[in-house]
Amino acid sequence: MALKKFKMNPLLHHFNTAPFAQIKESDYAPAIKTAIEDTKKEIDAIVLNSDTPTFENTTVALDFTGEKLDRITSVFFNLNSAETTDGIQKIAKDVSPLLSEFKNDIILNEALFQRVKVVYNTKESLKLTPEQSTLLEKQYKGFARNGANLKEADKSKLRKIDATLSKLSLQFGENVLAETNAFEMHITDEIELSGLPESVKEAASEIAKSKEKKGWVFTLDYPSYIPFMTYADNRELRKKLAISAGKKAFQDNEFNNETVVLEIVKLRHQRANLLGYQTHAHFVLEERMAETPEKVISFSNDLLEKAKPAAQKEFAELEAYAKSIDNIDQLQKWDGAYYAEKLKKERFNLDQELLKPYFKLENVIDGVFTISNTLYDLKFGEVFDIEKYHEDVKTYTVTDTNGAFIAIFYADFHPRPGKRNGAWMTSYKPQQVKNGINERPHISIVCNFTKPTETKPSLLTFNEVTTLFHEFGHALHGMLANTTYNSLSGTSVSWDFVELPSQILENWCYEKEALELFARHYETDEVIPMEYVTKIKESASFHEGMQTFRQLSFGLLDMNWHGGDSPEKITSVKEFENKAFENTKLYPDVAENCMSTAFSHIFQGGYSAGYYSYKWAEVLDADAFEYFLEKGIFNKEVATRFKENVLSKGGTEKPMELYKRFRGQEPKPDALLKRAGLL
Numbered sequence: 001m002a003l004k005k006f007k008m009n010p011l012l013h014h015f016n017t018a019p020f021a022q023i024k025e026s027d028y029a030p031a032i033k034t035a036i037e038d039t040k041k042e043i044d045a046i047v048l049n050s051d052t053p054t055f056e057n058t059t060v061a062l063d064f065t066g067e068k069l070d071r072i073t074s075v076f077f078n079l080n081s082a083e084t085t086d087g088i089q090k091i092a093k094d095v096s097p098l099l100s101e102f103k104n105d106i107i108l109n110e111a112l113f114q115r116v117k118v119v120y121n122t123k124e125s126l127k128l129t130p131e132q133s134t135l136l137e138k139q140y141k142g143f144a145r146n147g148a149n150l151k152e153a154d155k156s157k158l159r160k161i162d163a164t165l166s167k168l169s170l171q172f173g174e175n176v177l178a179e180t181n182a183f184e185m186h187i188t189d190e191i192e193l194s195g196l197p198e199s200v201k202e203a204a205s206e207i208a209k210s211k212e213k214k215g216w217v218f219t220l221d222y223p224s225y226i227p228f229m230t231y232a233d234n235r236e237l238r239k240k241l242a243i244s245a246g247k248k249a250f251q252d253n254e255f256n257n258e259t260v261v262l263e264i265v266k267l268r269h270q271r272a273n274l275l276g277y278q279t280h281a282h283f284v285l286e287e288r289m290a291e292t293p294e295k296v297i298s299f300s301n302d303l304l305e306k307a308k309p310a311a312q313k314e315f316a317e318l319e320a321y322a323k324s325i326d327n328i329d330q331l332q333k334w335d336g337a338y339y340a341e342k343l344k345k346e347r348f349n350l351d352q353e354l355l356k357p358y359f360k361l362e363n364v365i366d367g368v369f370t371i372s373n374t375l376y377d378l379k380f381g382e383v384f385d386i387e388k389y390h391e392d393v394k395t396y397t398v399t400d401t402n403g404a405f406i407a408i409f410y411a412d413f414h415p416r417p418g419k420r421n422g423a424w425m426t427s428y429k430p431q432q433v434k435n436g437i438n439e440r441p442h443i444s445i446v447c448n449f450t451k452p453t454e455t456k457p458s459l460l461t462f463n464e465v466t467t468l469f470h471e472f473g474h475a476l477h478g479m480l481a482n483t484t485y486n487s488l489s490g491t492s493v494s495w496d497f498v499e500l501p502s503q504i505l506e507n508w509c510y511e512k513e514a515l516e517l518f519a520r521h522y523e524t525d526e527v528i529p530m531e532y533v534t535k536i537k538e539s540a541s542f543h544e545g546m547q548t549f550r551q552l553s554f555g556l557l558d559m560n561w562h563g564g565d566s567p568e569k570i571t572s573v574k575e576f577e578n579k580a581f582e583n584t585k586l587y588p589d590v591a592e593n594c595m596s597t598a599f600s601h602i603f604q605g606g607y608s609a610g611y612y613s614y615k616w617a618e619v620l621d622a623d624a625f626e627y628f629l630e631k632g633i634f635n636k637e638v639a640t641r642f643k644e645n646v647l648s649k650g651g652t653e654k655p656m657e658l659y660k661r662f663r664g665q666e667p668k669p670d671a672l673l674k675r676a677g678l679l
């Protein structure tokens, strides 16, 4: 019986493209469990090998373990995002702990580490290629950074810290969520909704209905909060909502996060010290392109200095504007988004509805295909014989201009129940060279663009156009991957480098030469008028000075929390935060508000000592695109350099080395400042 079951499970059979049509929900859990057991056996075989550890029999062998498990889990978790069901979600809850336990077992496998270490200690004499030495380094660090080199007593100390830290992050998130959910602003008089677009009112009335209330309800969830702050004319209500948002987990109640923050920061510091790092930031940045906290701080301060005049000018302008129309003397935090929106509208009057007819989805897809053909010699052919998980999904084979097979490309564009919000790129099969064969990847992008109707095709907003280019840029990183080891392939690069391929591609959306290829009116075939393009460009850099200031201030706050030598001495979260914000303040402080107690990116998610990455990535993409601008946005030589040194190289070498080989120099912030109109 068991044998029959095994035979019938398509996930446990060899497959090339994911066998979506044959998989039943009941196949996942047994397939994942079996694959975990098989991977354990593969690892045991490495550990029990009686030969002396070598690069091949240990480092490479370990990198090739778990292939089947990876393929099965990528199918499973991709579907959990793009086409989930209650059943899949339940399985995810069941298998996730098994998977993390399994990963932990590997990291804590002493005998395995000893073999890895033997190879690592002889690395100088092994004559490894740069990619091989990166693989060895990454593998060794994976153990060492989790305490494999520590004495027993310190190891158990580390485990204790880790256990406490994961509890604290969880608690941090729960507190923020509880505070978010505890608040609502109930409005019964429609006059108080003045300024809000119909759609925003409708959403608020839906929320009210769901709470069995009359009128309109606004909450601290972004889709409710942001439109209110942007459009509501009623200043008192904006103030009420903003202060309530700023108080999250900073009130005198059981959900207060002040102690949690101080405890997290202290424990992260202890953990870093235990592992031999000066601070948590040093620990994190060791594996990033920026490499050191000093570099992040000097990068941030440099950009801050350069953006300062623009930020201050924009702020003064906005304040004068608020004064002129509403006689506001002191611009407050709850005024910023509101007056900025009004000013922007006045200045650009850019109606999204006017632009949409120029961005029919099919035309935009053709555009991005043509651009990648011109730059990187890729050809996309739609195919209909590849299994897919939903009829909306489109499938393509990607070849180079000589007809050689490069990748399978899946594209899933429209929303439906069971798909999560947003847009992302993912893969079903990694690229790698195995037994001398270059196995090509299966890459997918998933978006939530407006669906076509019976009378109208799918017409994208400009924001959706840049989103498509963004995800397609990630997809190129995956498709053009050309490395030996799959753990270094494609998008397996450091966090502050991974957005370069995606963000750089967005730049083509603003260029006349590129827009002429695809931005044509879906009824008249007229190319988008240049005055629209100019407006798009100008409005894109609207208030970039203040925007830059804001992002940098969050990044510096993060570095302050995680890069200090003695976090145990910090007693007041608010005081510490105010000090960190000293150089980036534009609005008056609100005493009852605190950012850190709800800064989930760094205290709950994985962005600690990493928030700077957003701006860092922008500097990179602007600097890289500047090179294209200098030589022409379709210049083959520059494109080839980008392909050969960045897109195909994944994480095989240090990102700064790869970048310099493409660009001829380290990235400079000038191009970003120019693009953002800050020079």
Ligand SMILES: [Zn+2]
Binding pocket: 470, 474, 499, 502
């Ligand atoms: Zn991205």
